[in-house]
Amino acid sequence: MPEAIIETTGLTKSFKGFRAVNDISLQVLPGTIHAMIGPNGAGKTTCFNLLTKFLRPTSGRILFKGRDITALKPDQIARQGLVRSFQISAVFGQLSVLDNVMLALQRQRGESFDFWGSLRRLDTQKARAEELLHDVGLGAELDTPAAQLPYGRKRALELATTLALDPEVMLLDEPLAGMGTEDVSRTADLIRRVAKGRTVLMVEHNLGVVAELCDRITVLARGEVLVEGDYATVSKDPRVIESYIGGAAHE
Known part of the structure; x- marks a missing residue:
């Protein structure tokens, strides 16, 4: 297995005692499309903000290509080739x-x-x-x-x-949010094309797109990693069905 291009160990972020992200250990392999999914409030965007240094972690480490980037600033991260988009078009x-x-x-x-x-x-x-x-x-x-x-x-x-x-790594925060069916299909095809020769880490709610696009999926719930694997593995996990599907049904 190749060395992870992004790796976190014990990544934690607390806000006045509330742990939005708790002890997350994540490995994103080079050349893959990796998704983070989970119900609202699972900690996905907070995790993105930690990886791109818009937030400073309470504890834990972030490695990019084996180098510790935990203390770097957002512009320094971007210059190293780790670039993100946002939920709201900018x-x-x-x-x-x-x-x-x-x-x-x-x-x-x-x-x-x-x-x-x-x-x-x-x-x-x-x-x-x-x-x-x-x-x-x-x-x-x-x-x-x-x-x-x-x-x-x-x-x-x-x-x-x-x-x-x-960018060497693209972090896409809900790239399909608010799109109609035609735009979803077009944008999913676009992500697949631009991912060639790059690594993509994306937060996405559309499970159909995740199933079609992504090599690996990390499911978050209540700020922690619930399960990780390919779509066939995570979609059958009872904890995912209860936490993600059940949570989505109540949103």
Whole structure:
């Protein structure tokens, strides 16, 4: 078995005595699509925030490619190739679809924004931005203001801006939330395509998509790991049926 690209040991986060995440040990293998699922309040987004350093753990360690990143800041994590999306689409509505991706490509260069860069460099970035937008199905909407895109297309744009940072690991926080059936199918296919050559860790409620896309699944309940394995394994576990399916029925 290859060495985990993301590994946590004893990861715990408490808020005024309440343990939102309790003693989570997680291993995400390189080149896989790994899902975290569970009912609302299970600790999934808190775990994401810990991994990407938007929250500091109360205790425990986080390793990325064998290096301890527990004390690093969010921007330092992103520069190492660990990049996340959010539940709410985060695009610049007043900018065009193309300009959103161009801005992300410039951000990849660190603090050097190319307002006065050479035409060759800008042409290269534009070509790359157009390529990314074609990959996510937005090639015909380059000049459209991002605010005018339907919700599902905004999520596709957000995925393009994430890809512009050339991440080694993508953390997708409920990438299909709020989508209609057609957008769910299109976005699931997109995730499958962009995952080639990358590692994806995703939080997702859509079990059909998880079953189709994911190599491994971690089920959380009340801030702890309930069970882990492939879909065939976790879907038959009585604890998952009781905690996840039962919990979802009462939401």
